[in-house]
Amino acid sequence: MNHSVTRFVAGLLIISALTAAEPVAAQAPPAGAADRDANRGAAPESYRIGPEDTLQISVWKNDAMSRAVPVRPDGKISLPLLNDVQAAGLTALELRDVLTKKLAEYMPSPEVSVIVTDVRSFKVSVIGEVARPGRYELKSWTTVLDVLAMAGGFTQFASRSRIVILQPDGKTMKRIPFNYNKIAGEQENFYLRNGDIVLVP
Known part of the structure; x- marks a missing residue:
C-alpha cells in the first residue's frame, strides 16, 4: 500500500x-x-502539423521550390521566395492553401502539394x-x-x-x-x- x-x-x-x-x-x-x-x-480526420515534423513540399514544374523541410521549434518553415511560413497548427491541406496563395504572387496558377513525411511532434x-x-x-x-x-x-x-x-x-x-x-x-x-x-x- x-x-x-x-x-x-x-x-x-x-x-x-x-x-x-x-x-x-x-x-x-x-x-x-x-x-x-x-x-x-x-x-481525428486530419493531423495538425507540429514542431520537429518533416514536410515534403512539392510545386509542380518547379524543382527549385520543391523540397523536404523541417518544422522549426517556433512552428515555421523556410522556403525560397516565401521566407518564413507558419506551419504548426495547420493541416497539410491548410498549409497547401496558404503556400498556393503566397506563391500566386510570384508565379501563375501554382500547384502545390504538402505531405507530412515524418511525425515527431x-x-x-x-x-x-x-x-x-x-x-x-x-x-x-x-x-x-x-x-x-x-x-x-x-x-x-x-x-x-x-x-x-x-x-x-x-x-x-x-x-x-x-x-x-x-x-x-x-x-x-x-x-x-x-x-x-x-x-x-
Whole structure:
C-alpha cells in the first residue's frame, strides 16, 4: 500500500510540473457526457502539423521550390521566395492553401502539394503504476489501450478502474475518467491526442 501511495504522489508531482504554467480545470463529467466530443472514439480526420515534423513540399514544374523541410521549434518553415511560413497548427491541406496563395504572387496558377513525411511532434505521457512510465513519441493515432501496452502494462499496485486521461484544452486540462475493467463493455477505448497524459494511480 505504501508503495502504491508513493508512486501515485510522484505521478501527481509530475503533472504539477507539466502544467505549472496553466490552470487546471475542475473535474469533467463522466466519459460520454454531452460536453465531450461526439466523435471521440474515432481517429481525428486530419493531423495538425507540429514542431520537429518533416514536410515534403512539392510545386509542380518547379524543382527549385520543391523540397523536404523541417518544422522549426517556433512552428515555421523556410522556403525560397516565401521566407518564413507558419506551419504548426495547420493541416497539410491548410498549409497547401496558404503556400498556393503566397506563391500566386510570384508565379501563375501554382500547384502545390504538402505531405507530412515524418511525425515527431505527437507525444503523450504515461505516469503512475505502469512498468515503463515516461513520454512516448507516436507516429499515428493511438488508443488508450495501445499506449498502456507501450508502457509495459500495469504494476501489481495499479488501480485499473481509476485511470485518468489529462487532456490539454486551451489554458485548462480536461480530466477524463477511464475504467480499464469495463473496456469490454461500456468504457470506450478512445484515441489519444497530442499532449495527453495518462495517469494510472
